[in-house]
Amino acid sequence: MRTGIATVCLSGTLKEKMQACAIAGFDGIEIFEQDLVTSPHSPEEVRKMAADLGLGLDLYQPFRDFDGVTPDLLKANLKRAEAKFNLMERLGMDTILVCSNVATATIDDDGLRAAQLAELAELAGAHGVKVAYEALAWGKYVDDYEHAYRLVEMVDHPNLGTCLDSFHILSRDWDTAPIEDINAEKIFFVQVADAPKLSMDVLSWSRHYRVFPGEGQFELAKFMGHVVRAGYTGPVSLEVFNDVFRQSDTERTAVDAMRSLIWLEEQSAQWLAGTSAAEGTEGAAASRRRYPMELATLPKVNEPAGFNFAEVKADDTAQLEKLLGQLGFGFEGRHRTKDVQLWTMGQARVIINEQAASHAEPAIAALGFDVDSPVIASARAQQLKAPVVARKVQADEEVFQGISAPDSTEIFLCQGSPDGTAAWTHEFGEGQEHASSAQNAVIDHVNLAQPWQHFDEAVLFYTSALALEPQPFAEVPSPSGLVRSQVMETSNGAIRLVLNLAPAQQAQTARKTYQEHIAFAVDDLVATAREARKRGLEFLQIPANYYEDLDARFDLEPGFLATLKELNLLYDRDANGEFLHFYTATVGSVFFEMVERRGNYDGYGAPNAPVRHAVQYDSLHRV
Template identity: 75%
Template sequence: MRTGIATVCLSGTLREKMQACAVAGFDGIEIFEQDLVTSSLSPEDVRKLAADLGLTLDLYQPFRDFDSVPEDLLASNLRRADAKFRLMSRLGMDTMLLCSNVGTATIDDDELRAAQLSRLADLAGEYGVKVAYEALAWGKYVSDYEHAHRLVDMVDHPHLGTCLDSFHILSRGWDTAPIEAFDPAKIFFVQVADAPKLTMDVLSWSRHYRVFPGEGQFDLAKFMGHVVRAGYTGPVSLEVFNDVFRQSDVERTAVDAMRSLIWLEEQSARWLEANPAAAESGAAGTAARRRYPMELATLPRVAEPAGFNFAEVRAGDTAGLETLLSQLGFAFNGRHRTKNVQLWTMGRARLIINEEPAAGQQAAAAAAISTAISPAISALGFDVDSPVIAAARAQQLKAPAVPRKSQANEEVFQGFAAPDSTEIFLCQGSPDGTAAWVGEFGEPHEPGNARPPVVAAGGTAPAAGPVAGAVIDHVNLAQPWQHFDEAVLFYTSALALEPQPYAEVASPTGLVRSQVMLTEDRGVRLVLNLAPLLQQEAAGTKEPGESGTGHRRTYQEHVAFAVTDLVATARAARDRGLDFLQIPANYYEDLDARFALDPDFLATLRELNLLYDRDADGEFLHFYTATVGSVFFEMVERRGAYDGYGAPNAPVRHAVQYDHLHQLTRSS
């Protein structure tokens, strides 16, 4: 599949956009007219730069408001077209996008439109240029792609064809199956864009909320499947209007865009496999599908992760974390024999405290600032069937590799970086939930290697009991505002996590967008949060690479651990001196009004700062710790088939954490 992208998708100058597209691996680009008009590059410069970068110039766009007009206006439009065709000759481009008229159309007559399009095609032919006619979803008279194609057929000119744009088709809910009957010689160009399903006027939806494939809710694999069956062989190009993308780093956005096309290519191939046409049954059909003119590449197939293998927190000063983990009931399992990291376990839940400087830090600088590194979630490990194959898939999806130094007889983790800089490590899963690498850590009481559990004054040491079967239930990661959609696509494509409908949670600084990503069996639950910018600034956060570990901190994050008896776990943690997140009394009054809980049970919840939720499938109990750096922990108990996260309680947590943060700010 030939890949392309419109320069309108990206930030920066035309030169910067072209360079970023080449770095990301695109085959070609669409030149958006405004990018050329505002550029200091001459058309000849652009043509040479594209050749030097190995990019084809596939489409010049857009040419607007041509058809359905009186004769005097048509003459003016033809003059404009002549100028653009001459410009395209200088660029070395042979295809122009023509949008159906939305502004100056006054005559609703297909015969007239066809005659006018024929005159434009004649003019284009004089310059060796093709015109791809596109039905805009808000076109005044032509808004349906089948209507546009009928006009192309009426004209029947070698220099006039159609452009199929997934947004204009899917936003209107048009059936895409008729595409298969189109003459592929008349399909001059294909543009793709995804979008969340919104209720608003289609023009505003198109101009501000398009996203890359896999980041929205359109069925693009089905759309592309019909395009492939039609016999189309040209570029598949991204045309995405998005306010956030136009403000983000150009190279990073280009890589995200390329990842989305790689993912779409694979999903389209799978759709064709799962939805054979009537003439494609049996072995003969399989062979026929392989002979489609457009070849669709696929990635190594991997199963979804079986579960979390570990979570890692990086910190310079680890005392606060050690105290917190001991109070929760974690056991200290020693230091790694060659790395400056600690292992803490609770049942089958494993947490690593990493005291080593992040990748990219100079040794001297790292030593100077090591104690200033605020605790932050830095890595996650996942159990997978084949780490090598899964890592190869991620790298083909443009995920940068993150190797870790290993010595003889140490497990080699396959690792790569997620868009938010979290390091993802793929581990060989085991049926009993154990991990071979745990043996690389010293015994808990090995002299010179271990330290006793840290317990607050008057507290007691961790013990077995209700936490013995603990597991990591979910991990909540914060996402920079400009890369949230990128993260959704990344975890969908690289880890086979399924995105759920996103929710918005009220906080003192605005709405927090929350997107759950999970496996079918709920063995992995990953929650991506997008915090309001004001809250990010209040927390003193920075962009990736600006300071500290080089790891972004846009918002408080946490790891949640599931236990079988939360009340007993909370009592034991309290006895060890745990600092719980303090829940206001008003919450418990509201809880009683909503659920009419047993008075003794309600008193227990209040006494231990526990939160509660219930639905038709079960119950959910949970509590939160205070925050250390940007990290806090949550303990949960799921009763019955409860599948949520206590969403009604989230505003309470946000409000209490916000108040605590600002108390600290005022006191300092």
């Protein structure tokens, strides 16, 4: 698959964008006119830069408001087009995008439109240019890809074809199956964009909220499957207008974009294989070979089996040790070669890393995921351009394959074991796993703060590299604004990550870091809380008003309510079960949560999150 990207997806100057696209590994780019107009580089210089960078200049765009106009306007439009065709010759470009008319069309007549497009195609042909005509979702008379293609067929000129853009098609819920009926020679270009499903006017949606494939909710693999089955072999190019990407780091966004196409390629191949299998015709491998477009594959991974460990890091680790000890974790010893400690409670393993920078406050540094094969998972992640994390090991120690998530948390790919133990624990202490506290525990979920520039990138990262599934997006009120929350999890809930986008902090807040946490699940939360209290744990103090409201909402048994209140426990209930949990005080940017899931409760106590935020805010502001 030939990969491409429109320069409008990225921040920076044309030169910066081109360099970033080359570094990210794109085959070609679409030049968005404004990027050229505002560039100090001449068309000839741009052509040379592209050649030097090994980037194809695959599409010049957009040419607007051409068809369905009066004769006078047609004349002006053809003159305007000729200027662009001359420019394209200097750039060495041969394809231009012409959008269906939005602003100046006054005549709704397919015959006239075809005649005008034929004139344009003829002029284009004289300059060696091909015109890719695209139906915009908000085109005045032509807003549907099948209509655009009918016009192309009517004109039947070698220099006129169509451009298919997934946004304009999927935002309108058009059926994508008829793409297969399009003559592949007449598909001059394919643009892809994903988007969250928003109910707003399609123009605003398109101009601000498009995202890269895998970061939204469109069925892009299916769209691409139809394109492949039509026999198309040209560029598949990203055209993503996104307010955040436009102001983020150019190179990093380009890599995120490239990752999305690599992933889409795999998903498209899987969709094709699945469809062929369903049709009962051939096997997956054979079905791929039937189509002229070659779709690369990736090393396959299943979803992770669970958390292997979590790692926190600090310059002074005393507070972390104290908290874990009070929660019931046992100290299992120090690593034989590194300045790290192991603490466990049942199968919940926490590494305390003492190698932080001087004065660094406690923070979550790394997570271990149990996977079938660390080597294969790492290979997949690297093909998806995940940055590799190097970790020194001695010769006889377990080698951890690590990658860096978009928020810089290190994700280590570990060899899981059927009994939930981890071989590497032998590198700690006496070389054997110790009996820990009375209660068993596992890591239930981890809550990570995401930088606002990398929220969508994180969704694609965990989806593509680690086979987690995004859950419906939520928003939680806090005293300093709405916290946007995206859960990524495995189908069985063995891995649950909560990605939170914190509001911009108020200027007067002394400590600005958004708090992150690790939650552990136990069988008997009340007992755990009582023991922790005996050990002197500082619980997050829940206001009395909360328990009154809880009682009004759930009509709880008075003794149970009194226990919740006594121990600062929070409570939630849904049709599937119940959820009890409590939070510790915060050290640095980290706190811990203990949870008990009763029945098949599958949530995170979302109705209680505002209480937690308010109390944490209050305690920060009292400092």
